[in-house]
Amino acid sequence: MRRLLLLLPALPLLIAAGDAPAIQISHPWARATPGAAKTGAAYLTLTDHGAADRLIGVSTPAAAMAELHKTIDDRGTMKMRAVDHLTLAPDHPVTLAPGGYHIMLMGLKAPLKRGETFPLTLTFAHAPPMTVTVPVEAIGASGVSDGSGMGGMPGMHH
Numbered sequence: 001m002r003r004l005l006l007l008l009p010a011l012p013l014l015i016a017a018g019d020a021p022a023i024q025i026s027h028p029w030a031r032a033t034p035g036a037a038k039t040g041a042a043y044l045t046l047t048d049h050g051a052a053d054r055l056i057g058v059s060t061p062a063a064a065m066a067e068l069h070k071t072i073d074d075r076g077t078m079k080m081r082a083v084d085h086l087t088l089a090p091d092h093p094v095t096l097a098p099g100g101y102h103i104m105l106m107g108l109k110a111p112l113k114r115g116e117t118f119p120l121t122l123t124f125a126h127a128p129p130m131t132v133t134v135p136v137e138a139i140g141a142s143g144v145s146d147g148s149g150m151g152g153m154p155g156m157h158h
């Protein structure tokens with residue numbers, strides 16, 4: 001069985017384009033926090049246009065500590081678990097959203113109020129760190145309203 005491969009995949013020629021960041025961060029957002037809540041969560045979508053990489057750290061001046069978390073369904077109970085990195089495969093967007101991966105903000109220095117913003121810095125295994133501005137959306141905001149998101153979060157911690 002001999003066949004000529006007539007169509008070669010067109011290779012993108014944009015790779016060499018100077019300082020364009022290989023990792024694109026889109027739609028960062030956080031939920032407003034009620035009252036004196038000390039924890040919050042931020043979400044965003046990561047698209048890696050370069051080589052495979054890993055998100056290995058998150059930090060923000062808005063909170064004493066930020067961690068990468070994943071919400072898991074443990075026999076019907078939603079729990080959160082810290083994950084030490086998130087693998088980024090080329091051109092496979094990874095979306096952090098309520099009910100899944102999220103950036104947990106612990107020890108908030110002030111409540112997150114709708115309409116405000118805060119900076120969030122992401123650290124990667126290979127790409128240079130990137131800081132994005134995260135707008136705070138309404139408490140009820142969610143990409144998916146599954147009721148299993150962060151609603152019960154304070155009690156679920158630890």
Ligand SMILES: [Cu+2]
Nearest residue numbers: 069080102104
């Ligand atoms: Cu969490």
